[in-house]
Amino acid sequence: xxxxxxxxxxxxxxxxxxxxxxxxxDLYTELVAQAVSEMEGRQxxxxxxxxxxxxxxxxxxxPETYVADQEVRHEAYRRLAAATTNxxxxxxxxxxxxxxxxxxxxxxxxxxxARLRVEAIRVGLDEVTMGFDDGLDxxxxxxxxxxxxxxxxxxxxxxxxxxxxxxxxxxYKLHWLAELKERAREWAADxxxxxxxxxxxxxxxxxxxxxxxxxxxxxxxxxxxxxxLTDLYNTGTxxxxxxxxxxxVEGPY
Numbered sequence: 001x002x003x004x005x006x007x008x009x010x011x012x013x014x015x016x017x018x019x020x021x022x023x024x025x026d027l028y029t030e031l032v033a034q035a036v037s038e039m040e041g042r043q044x045x046x047x048x049x050x051x052x053x054x055x056x057x058x059x060x061x062x063p064e065t066y067v068a069d070q071e072v073r074h075e076a077y078r079r080l081a082a083a084t085t086n087x088x089x090x091x092x093x094x095x096x097x098x099x100x101x102x103x104x105x106x107x108x109x110x111x112x113x114a115r116l117r118v119e120a121i122r123v124g125l126d127e128v129t130m131g132f133d134d135g136l137d138x139x140x141x142x143x144x145x146x147x148x149x150x151x152x153x154x155x156x157x158x159x160x161x162x163x164x165x166x167x168x169x170x171x172y173k174l175h176w177l178a179e180l181k182e183r184a185r186e187w188a189a190d191x192x193x194x195x196x197x198x199x200x201x202x203x204x205x206x207x208x209x210x211x212x213x214x215x216x217x218x219x220x221x222x223x224x225x226x227x228x229l230t231d232l233y234n235t236g237t238x239x240x241x242x243x244x245x246x247x248x249v250e251g252p253y
Contacts, residue, residue, distance in 0.1 A: 052120045053127040060109035067100055080114050084121055089114045125149050144180070153187050157198040162219040170219065173201075177228050188237045196238065204229040204240060207250045 067073040076096065083089045093111055096103060103111065120128055127148040143158040157180065162170035187194045202225045206212040215221040232238050242249075 050121050052117050052125060053129070054113060054117055054120070055127075055129040056113070057130060058109050058113065059106050060113050061106050062110065063104055063106050066104050066107055080110065083114055083118060085118055086115060089118060120147075123149075148192070151192050152195075153192045154195045154197070155184070155187070157196065157200070159199065159201045161201050162222070162225065174224065174228075177225075181228070181232055184232070184238070185235065188235075194238070202226065202229060204233075205243075210250075 062073050062076055064073070067076055076092075079095070080089070080092050083092060089111060092114070093103075096107065116128065125147050127146070129146045131144055143156075145156045147154045147156075159180075160169060160173040160176055162173035184194065184196060201220050203209050203212075203215075203221050204226055209215055209221065212221065219225070229240075233240060
């Protein structure tokens with residue numbers, strides 16, 4: 001791609017005719033500045049914004065029906081990709097609205113992702129993802145949101161409600177939990193410090209419920225669900241933070 005931008009020749013030469021239109025004036029002048037610095041033996045600083053991986057199941061792009069010209073569309077993407085603050089995103093939004101009209105839903109989602117990205121940059125996140133990478137697609141009831149910062153991974157989960165032992169939802173819940181356990185072990189095996197939090201829809205021990213006897217046959221306190229948490233804790237990798245900090249407290253849930 002770099003050779004395409006440079007025309008496989010000197011970026012300062014006449015062969016660059018048309019490249020401003022191809023890559024945008026700001027990017028072109030940035031490339032020229034880099035070339036001049038290299039020729040003069042000065043260190044070239046990389047001022048691109050930090051890379052943040054954002055993988056969310058949303059339709060976010062600039063439709064051709066909104067910006068028909070491919071080169072203009074690429075320039076619009078480049079401007080948004082360079083944004084590192086909400087003010088930058090506001091400027092891009094104002095420019096798009098002024099030049100192309102009201103945003104379609106897909107472009108609006110792209111702006112929202114850009115705001116998420118600048119916030120991730122502000123707090124130092126490296127990655128924000130949703131769901132499992134192996135194709136298990138959590139539905140509206142079961143969600144997994146992961147944020148990574150260096151060697152710290154925070155995973156927010158919304159575990160499905162199993163309802164009853166024979167209910168199909170319980171089979172789905174147990175399958176979902178098995179997938180989550182494997183993924184949690186992979187996260188921990190990578191050397192990351194992992195915090196699993198969210199809405200578990202499971203109570204582990206009798207001390208966790210105020211009226212545990214009346215819930216013995218209730219989804220969320222069934223033996224196989226509780227065994228899942230026991231197995232997770234027995235790996236030695238994960239601990240129940242509430243129990244670790246308040247071992248004598250009964251019925252916190």
